[in-house]
Amino acid sequence: MYLGDYIVIEEQTGPFAFACESVSTGTKFTASVDEDKREIFQDKSFPDSHPHACRFLRPDGPLLRCTIHRDSPAQCKFYRCVIMRIADHEGNELGTVTGTLHLHSDDRRLGSVWEEAETAIPESSPKAEERRREYLTGHGYRVS
Numbered sequence: 001m002y003l004g005d006y007i008v009i010e011e012q013t014g015p016f017a018f019a020c021e022s023v024s025t026g027t028k029f030t031a032s033v034d035e036d037k038r039e040i041f042q043d044k045s046f047p048d049s050h051p052h053a054c055r056f057l058r059p060d061g062p063l064l065r066c067t068i069h070r071d072s073p074a075q076c077k078f079y080r081c082v083i084m085r086i087a088d089h090e091g092n093e094l095g096t097v098t099g100t101l102h103l104h105s106d107d108r109r110l111g112s113v114w115e116e117a118e119t120a121i122p123e124s125s126p127k128a129e130e131r132r133r134e135y136l137t138g139h140g141y142r143v144s
C-alpha cells in the first residue's frame with residue numbers, strides 16, 4: 001500500500017508491458033502484467049485513489065493482489081513474508097510458505113507433500129501459488 005514511491009513505472013512499452021525501476025536499489029526491471037490479472041489491472045480507480053500504493057496493486061474481491069506477481073522485483077518477493085499458513089484438518093498449524101514459494105515446516109509428511117507439489121507445479125508455471133494451495137487442500141490440509 002505504501003510502495004508507490006519505490007516501485008516506479010518509467011515507460012509503458014506495450015499494452016501490458018512496462019519498463020520499471022526499483023528505486024531503493026536502483027534496479028531496472030521489465031514487467032508484464034500476469035495474464036490472469038489483466039482484467040483487474042485495467043481498472044485504474046484503485047491506484048488513482050491511493051497515490052502512495054504501488055501502481056501494480058489491485059483489489060480482487062476481498063484481497064489486494066500484485067498484478068505482476070511473476071515479474072515483481074526480488075525485494076517484493078521477500079517482502080511478502082508469509083503467503084500461506086498450512087494446518088492439519090484439526091487446525092493445528094504445521095508450517096508456512098513465504099513469498100518465494102518456500103515451505104518452512106518441521107513436519108515430515110507436509111515436507112514430502114510439498115516436494116511433490118514442487119515437482120508437479122514448478123514455481124515458474126502459471127498460477128503456481130494458487131495451484132499449490134489446491135494441491136495441499138487436495139491432500140487434506142487447511143491453507144489460509
Ligand code: SF4
Nearest residue numbers: 003054056057066076
Ligand atoms: S509486490 Fe507487486 S504490487 Fe506489491 S510493491 Fe511489489 S510490484 Fe508492487
